[in-house]
Amino acid sequence: MDVANTYGKALNMSTPTEFEVGQIYACRSIGDWNCIWTFKVVARTAKFVTLDDSQDPGILRSLGIDRGDGTVRVGVSRYQGVERCSPIGRYSFSPTLTADKVGPLRPVAVGIVSTQLVGAVAS
Numbered sequence: 001m002d003v004a005n006t007y008g009k010a011l012n013m014s015t016p017t018e019f020e021v022g023q024i025y026a027c028r029s030i031g032d033w034n035c036i037w038t039f040k041v042v043a044r045t046a047k048f049v050t051l052d053d054s055q056d057p058g059i060l061r062s063l064g065i066d067r068g069d070g071t072v073r074v075g076v077s078r079y080q081g082v083e084r085c086s087p088i089g090r091y092s093f094s095p096t097l098t099a100d101k102v103g104p105l106r107p108v109a110v111g112i113v114s115t116q117l118v119g120a121v122a123s
Contacts, residue, residue, distance in 0.1 A: 017082050019049050019099050026105045030093045036105045037095040039087055048073055051087050051097075063088055 019025070019041050029035035037059070043050040050073045053059045053066070060066035065088060067073070074085045083099040 016099050016102060019044055019076065019083050023102055024104060025097045025101055026103065027095050027097050027101055028105060029095060037087070038104055039097060042071060047076055049076055049085055
């Protein structure tokens with residue numbers, strides 16, 4: 001069953017819309033597309049999720065926001081029917097995890113694109 005959102009796009013209702021314990025979620029950095037933030041949901045309540053940074057060890061600890069065990073508890077909100085959270089705080093360019101981005105993401109091969117652009121500019 002598809003439902004139209006406010007922008008007229010069809011939302012597929014089979015897409016995950018809530019964070020699930022045990023799942024790994026990832027998002028990309030706004031400032032660097034090849035920077036990928038990865039967290040695993042280790043616990044959740046109706047309004048909070050506890051995230052583990054074992055996929056990227058030390059991220060939370062190096063920022064000084066972990067609970068001493070490499071986890072952080074953050075609030076969950078909804079946007080267009082999908083849960084989201086900000087693992088390291090809410091600020092400009094902060095990463096935001098969404099429940100529809102399950103699994104690790106792969107870096108993009110930028111070298112090929114830049115070589116083509118350099119060749120196009122040189123000619």
